[in-house]
């Protein structure tokens with residue numbers, strides 16, 4: 001997916017497709033992401049760094065439980081990175097880190113990135129940003145100061161109760177700052193431990209894109225695009241008048257500043273890159289594209305920030321149908337549809353915004369539902385017994401996609417109890433490497 005975001009920005013991947021790469025996750029938490037990726041790319045090397053010994057312990061236990069030897073978790077502070085013996089990395093991820101650390105730690109990370117990102121390498125950064133978080137800053141202060149008990153989680157619960165009473169009675173702060181009101185509702189629904197973690201972090205400081213881009217420029221990294229795919233298409237992500245204003249601004253950094261004010265952005269997922277090769281269009285057009293869901297279940301509309309986009313007509317329908325029996329490249333799709341490659345590439349870009357059509361790491365063939373089956377890989381067998389859930393979905397490794405597959409809970413139950421699953425779904429799960437014929 002990162003390679004695809006880079007392609008949208010006109011950049012080649014840091015290593016040839018299918019070649020081994022090194023991936024560094026800085027602030028990897030319990031390492032779940034890199035353990036999953038290590039299972040998906042057994043020929044590649046994954047290294048995580050985190051300060052919290054409990055996180056690192058959990059990650060090491062998970063890697064050991066699923067017998068992975070290509071993932072290493074390092075316990076330590078970014079400030080000490082020179083002591084860690086970090087490899088040069090082709091991909092570096094920092095998710096939920098940049099806006100949670102001190103200026104001194106950010107400066108150490110800039111040095112790390114300057115030194116340890118390979119030429120042409122990518123850095124993914126997901127962080128709280130401005131102006132979206134500005135209206136909520138007083139809310140955080142209120143949480144820090146209202147309840148003073150020794151238990152942070154109980155303090156959160158008490159403060160939430162008080163603020164919700166205020167909001168219910170029509171407190172003007174919430175009336176005049178709907179973003180803060182929505183955030184309070186979000187926090188009320190969330191696990192209070194997560195909320196405590198979000199609020200009580202000592203260095204919480206949302207970072208404006210401009211200052212992030214300046215920091216990363218000092219490490220020799222340029223902005224390439226957004227890992228929120230739709231944000232690479234202002235005409236689909238913003239109201240028409242605002243999209244025109246963003247599109248008219250030729251300086252990319254200034255355009256991003258306009259975009260964040262147009263959308264009141266609260267969280268950014270940016271991809272930066274060291275200088276490297278431009279995209280080879282011929283290679284891009286040979287990359288495999290696939291469907292993550294059975295073709296019969298692929299939705300005819302795509303959610304956008306301001307509504308839904310109808311993709312029920314042509315050429316979208318024919319592309320979905322063609323992907324129903326396995327991945328196809330843009331070249332193959334153009335031949336099958338008798339359409340120009342550019343038209344297919346444009347349609348694929350639109351379909352990818354719905355997460356059903358996605359760039360795959362490896363080609364697949366569609367197949368029939370097996371009569372008898374088993375869960376395909378050790379990591380997925382482990383995740384069936386110890387599910388990692390996110391918003392009602394359980395995460396599994398789907399090796400051909402190069403990424404994870406989020407299964408809704410009823411599907412998880414089907415896998416666990418070996419209940420009758422629709423044949424089309426079994427066939428898709430075989431294609432995605434989740435199950436294999438027994």
Ligand SMILES: C[S@@+](CC[C@H](N)C(=O)[O-])C[C@H]1O[C@@H](n2cnc3c(N)ncnc32)[C@H](O)[C@@H]1O
Nearest residue numbers: 027028029050051052076077078095096097105
């Ligand atoms: C908000 S969590 C994000 C975890 C993970 N990347 C994710 O997205 O789920 C931030 C992580 O950064 C780690 N961290 C914070 N400051 C650090 C530092 N100075 N050195 C190393 N790790 C740090 C924390 O222990 C925590 O696990």
